[in-house]
Amino acid sequence: MRSDLGQYYTHQNISKLLMSNILMKNPKKILELGIGDGALLREAKLKWRDSKIIGGDIDPKNIKILKKEFPNVDLFLINGLSSRLNHRLKIKLGSIDVGVCNPPYLVVEKSDEIKKILNSSRLGDLSDYRIVTSDLVFLAQNLLLIRENGELGIILPDGLLTSHQFSMFRKRIIENYSIKGIIELPDKIFKKTEAKTHILVLKKCRPKNKTVTIHKANHKGEIEDTINVDIVDLPHRMDYSYHKWRLNDFKKGISLESVKAEIFRGKFSKKELSNGDYKYIHTTDLKKDLKYQVFKPNKRVARRFRCANKGDIIIPRVGKRCLGRVMVIEDGSILISDCLYVIRVPQEYREALVRTLTSEYGQNWIKANSHGVCSRVISKIDLLNLEIQPLTL
Ligand SMILES: C[S@@+](CC[C@H](N)C(=O)[O-])C[C@H]1O[C@@H](n2cnc3c(N)ncnc32)[C@H](O)[C@@H]1O
Known part of the structure; x- marks a missing residue:
């Protein structure tokens, strides 16, 4: 042979x-x-x-x-x-x-x-x-x-x-x-x-x-x-x-904290970003339906500021009607406003997290865990407790 x-x-x-x-x-x-x-x-x-x-x-x-x-x-x-x-x-x-x-x-x-x-x-x-x-x-x-x-x-x-x-x-x-x-x-x-x-x-x-x-x-x-x-x-x-x-x-669900998720918000307000020269995303860019979005990476921006990158999941941190919306960065990187969270999890949990966030369970979780009278906020500590739900057989 x-x-x-x-x-x-x-x-x-x-x-x-x-x-x-x-x-x-x-x-x-x-x-x-x-x-x-x-x-x-x-x-x-x-x-x-x-x-x-x-x-x-x-x-x-x-x-x-x-x-x-x-x-x-x-x-x-x-x-x-x-x-x-x-x-x-x-x-x-x-x-x-x-x-x-x-x-x-x-x-x-x-x-x-x-x-x-x-x-x-x-x-x-x-x-x-x-x-x-x-x-x-x-x-x-x-x-x-x-x-x-x-x-x-x-x-x-x-x-x-x-x-x-x-x-x-x-x-x-x-x-x-x-x-x-x-x-x-x-x-x-x-x-x-x-x-x-x-x-x-x-x-x-x-x-x-x-x-x-x-x-x-x-x-x-x-x-x-x-x-x-x-x-x-x-x-x-x-x-x-x-x-x-x-x-x-995933049989029992697993918290973002235990999968060592990185969660951070944008550094600048929408106002600051809109006065600047760089492309960015804000809560208004997140639509009702789940969106997989590609951005052209800007190396200069990425060197200076913490951006959302390929594979990151973006959700609003604060807002009213926009809470519960989800965007996934399919490719590239982009600046985010301080009204958004980037959730970065190991690749094997990504799909399950997206499905959790967009599921009835996830949407109810966001309603239950956001607080505030008019505009509602999700705290990072609460978000770390969110459990990624099992994928069913
Ligand atoms: C992994 S063996 C499988 C043989 C057989 N089908 C089996 O299942 O036992 C791959 C076969 O492809 C033949 N082979 C290798 N390169 C080839 C090529 N460029 N064109 C045609 N056959 C090729 C080898 O001689 C070998 O017999």
Whole structure:
């Protein structure tokens, strides 16, 4: 087995698990890119006896051996990273019913060819990725070759599902495809590598559901636990371990103080700010509906004054009708008036805090905990006691 070609082959239990998650009854054409020693091919053949199977690999040895075992399968010597892949496989783009894949996990040089593959599969642009990996490109190729409403089961490395540098990838997947399930695989399922992996099952159609089921599998390929995760929480991470931890951690609610939230107000009044030269936000910029706002950062201002930054949650500190409104800084930074609070919490609590503040519970909490006769104020000490509410299963 050649590690330079990412030749780590799938265990039979895991191959079976992957196949069992493809729901299409009688696919006509099945594709496998990177067939290796035939671990997935063998299971696909057992599940869909009458389907036409097309496979390819860059290693001629693999093709030669598998041609003997599967004389009826169309096997090709291919480069899965080529933008002319469909010509080599003698198929049209968008003509495959089901794709199954355990791609190689290798770093790939950025090129115009890779850019074209990523763009046309709606997985974004080269600039969205600090590094490009062969698993990402194989996924993109599958998405191009599969027809509308076709299905794909692919084994992906942990990084694509969990690393910050691939958050744009996760965003693109969520926006453009329907995730049918994610299965976290146990450690040490491949010989000679400890790679942590997950099965991602996709349908090539617009996303429909607001939640996604995420499972944990054991070495026998059995599902041990399943959770439902809101789709808005998936760009951050897509793995079972993280979301399970998050659900457990929030079972009882957790105060802003105990998550070590930083809370501060703006230094200047609206009047002072409006006489100055810098852009700022005030209570009037917070609208009734939750807003994710992007600001152009101003380095000079950020050096001199404490600003609200990317990821910060802004609420009014004082006001009447504006209390209860929420803004999230999606990107950039901005000066705030002294009528606003910035709440800065560790990333894993952000979404839950936003949901808490905008929920009935949060709105009632603000009504109950603000004080003052005409204009009402929320004190920082009270705010530190606000409990971030559990995310429900
Ligand atoms: C992780 S192995 C998986 C093999 C098999 N699908 C399995 O599940 O056991 C990846 C396979 O992709 C093949 N491969 C690596 N680079 C490739 C490329 N650029 N084009 C096509 N196949 C490639 C390797 O030879 C290897 O067989």
